[in-house]
Amino acid sequence: MTAAETKTCQNCKQSFIIEPDDFSFYEKMKVPPPAICPDCRFRQRALFRNERTLYHRTCGLCGKKIISAYHPKSPYVVYCVPCFTSDNWDRLSFFLDFDFKKPFFDQLGVLFKKVPKQALYITHGPTNVNSEYINYAGPYIKNSYLVFNSGEGEDVFYSRGIRHCKYSGDLYFATFLENAYECINCHHSSGLSYGQNVTSTVDSLYMLNCSGCTNCFSCVNVRNKKHCFFNEQLAKEEYEKRVKEIRGSYAKTKEAEERFGSFALKFPRRENQNLKAVNCVGDYLTESKNTRYSFEAGECEDCRYAFFSKNMKDSYDTTGYGYQSELLLSTAAVGYSSRVIGSALVSVCRDVEYSFGLESCNNCIGCDGLKNAEFCVLNKRYSEEEYRKIRTHIVEELMRSGVYGLSLPPQVSSFAYNETIGQDNLPLSREEALAQGLGWQDDIQATKGQETMPLEKIPDHINDATPSIVNEIFACEECERNYRIIPAELALYKRLVVPLPRKCFNCRYMNRIKMRGPFTLYDRKCGNCGKSIRTNFAPDRPEIVYCEQCYQAEVA
Numbered sequence: 001m002t003a004a005e006t007k008t009c010q011n012c013k014q015s016f017i018i019e020p021d022d023f024s025f026y027e028k029m030k031v032p033p034p035a036i037c038p039d040c041r042f043r044q045r046a047l048f049r050n051e052r053t054l055y056h057r058t059c060g061l062c063g064k065k066i067i068s069a070y071h072p073k074s075p076y077v078v079y080c081v082p083c084f085t086s087d088n089w090d091r092l093s094f095f096l097d098f099d100f101k102k103p104f105f106d107q108l109g110v111l112f113k114k115v116p117k118q119a120l121y122i123t124h125g126p127t128n129v130n131s132e133y134i135n136y137a138g139p140y141i142k143n144s145y146l147v148f149n150s151g152e153g154e155d156v157f158y159s160r161g162i163r164h165c166k167y168s169g170d171l172y173f174a175t176f177l178e179n180a181y182e183c184i185n186c187h188h189s190s191g192l193s194y195g196q197n198v199t200s201t202v203d204s205l206y207m208l209n210c211s212g213c214t215n216c217f218s219c220v221n222v223r224n225k226k227h228c229f230f231n232e233q234l235a236k237e238e239y240e241k242r243v244k245e246i247r248g249s250y251a252k253t254k255e256a257e258e259r260f261g262s263f264a265l266k267f268p269r270r271e272n273q274n275l276k277a278v279n280c281v282g283d284y285l286t287e288s289k290n291t292r293y294s295f296e297a298g299e300c301e302d303c304r305y306a307f308f309s310k311n312m313k314d315s316y317d318t319t320g321y322g323y324q325s326e327l328l329l330s331t332a333a334v335g336y337s338s339r340v341i342g343s344a345l346v347s348v349c350r351d352v353e354y355s356f357g358l359e360s361c362n363n364c365i366g367c368d369g370l371k372n373a374e375f376c377v378l379n380k381r382y383s384e385e386e387y388r389k390i391r392t393h394i395v396e397e398l399m400r401s402g403v404y405g406l407s408l409p410p411q412v413s414s415f416a417y418n419e420t421i422g423q424d425n426l427p428l429s430r431e432e433a434l435a436q437g438l439g440w441q442d443d444i445q446a447t448k449g450q451e452t453m454p455l456e457k458i459p460d461h462i463n464d465a466t467p468s469i470v471n472e473i474f475a476c477e478e479c480e481r482n483y484r485i486i487p488a489e490l491a492l493y494k495r496l497v498v499p500l501p502r503k504c505f506n507c508r509y510m511n512r513i514k515m516r517g518p519f520t521l522y523d524r525k526c527g528n529c530g531k532s533i534r535t536n537f538a539p540d541r542p543e544i545v546y547c548e549q550c551y552q553a554e555v556a
Contacts, residue, residue: 048356068119166178171184276288
């Protein structure tokens with residue numbers, strides 16, 4: 001077995017390690033080991049996944065006004081989802097003859113600008129109802145607004161990474177929630193507000209690392225309790241009295257939130273939020289085996305550097321999707337597929353390389369937007385013999401340049417870096433992004449200076465907010481971006497008795513990302529036994545962090 005090797009990233013000059021198992025995988029995929037580090041590889045893949053930056057456009061086929069992930073000034077023709085998925089256009093008519101004398105990626109960039117793009121990446125059809133402002137979402141989403149990377153939801157707004165949630169808002173990585181607000185990694189709960197790492201909890205607020213609780217407020221590491229207030233057991237009447245003095249008031253809630261932040265630092269945290277993860281390294285990993293340096297992944301086996309991916313085997317450097325896939329390398333939103341390299345938005349495919357937006361295709365390289373095709377190069381069909389000859393030429397070219405096995409390059413990217421999940425999770429300044437060739441969009445659609453009500457005029461208590469508040473425009477206290485309160489949002493705040501937010505939906509989302517923690521692993525010592533651990537709590541952070549064994553011994 002090849003020994004581990006330390007390399008220097010060609011992009012950022014940081015060192016990174018290629019482990020023995022990695023060499024075996026790259027040999028299986030017949031690609032060389034990567035010359036750039038995992039973070040730079042993530043950033044390049046992210047250029048093909050814009051979830052939340054949306055624009056108004058016009059469908060290039062039917063002329064309908066639409067919502068799109070593509071900037072109006074981008075070079076692409078954009079079709080609405082019904083038009084794109086229809087048979088009203090001939091995908092194979094958008095092709096190029098392969099030129100052996102020109103660089104492959106130069107030709108691919110020309111093709112990408114030629115082929116129409118799908119406005120949003122959602123499951124089209126009757127399964128999604130009254131949910132126009134969603135992306136990378138579906139099926140079975142109903143009456144929802146600004147929901148991303150999600151499925152099976154009803155009356156949900158401003159959320160990402162959810163499944164089977166109803167009548168809720170501002171969720172991140174959640175399943176089976178109802179009447180919930182501002183929750184991160186919460187599951188099977190109802191009436192939960194401001195929760196993180198919470199399961200099976202009802203009618204509670206400000207809960208951290210808790211399970212099985214009912215009517216609790218500002219608790220940490222609590223199990224199967226009722227009427228606890230800052231971990232103190234109270235009689236029902238006293239609990240209700242204390243909570244009533246705070247609940248619904250913005251000023252009182254902010255005071256309680258600050259107190260809770262200090263209070264929570266007294267209690268140990270788990271090194272990670274993994275569940276049923278065997279021989280795994282990362283965070284928010286569930287029911288996985290031999291999966292390392294991965295985050296928010298589930299049912300994965302023998303995978304590395306998987307982000308938001310589910311149910312796949314033997315894959316490296318994936319972002320999103322997965323689902324019954326194997327042998328994926330350097331992919332974004334690829335699922336139900338086998339042996340796919342350097343591609344994005346590919347479904348039900350086999351032996352596909354450096355392609356975008358393919359469905360039910362086999363043996364394609366450098367293609368865009370095709371369905372039910374095989375032996376295609378730059379969207380042109382060839383005989384199997386001709387295809388093999390051209391593919392061999394392309395692979396040899398990419399091998400010589402040292403990029404075979406990496407993702408689609410920035411030069412053919414669909415989006416600027418600050419439009420994508422890259423900026424959410426590994427942020428860069430404008431100057432840094434441009435220096436790395438990742439692009440930057442200075443004209444992201446947003447409004448400022450149109451507020452009709454100053455923040456200080458917003459009623460302190462939610463019970464004093466009248467229905468007309470949905471007609472007002474506010475300016476975010478953090479970024480000054482204008483935002484509104486939508487009717488479903490107001491109804492939820494009143495049901496849960498929580499105050500109106502003073503920040504826009506984007507700043508609230510980024511705050512949840514901050515609370516979730518970075519997609520970075522640090523070496524620390526368990527705060528109890530001194531054992532070496534890998535965690536996304538940096539060594540200089542104030543939290544007490546325990547290894548799994550010590551945490552379970554003290555808390556469970």
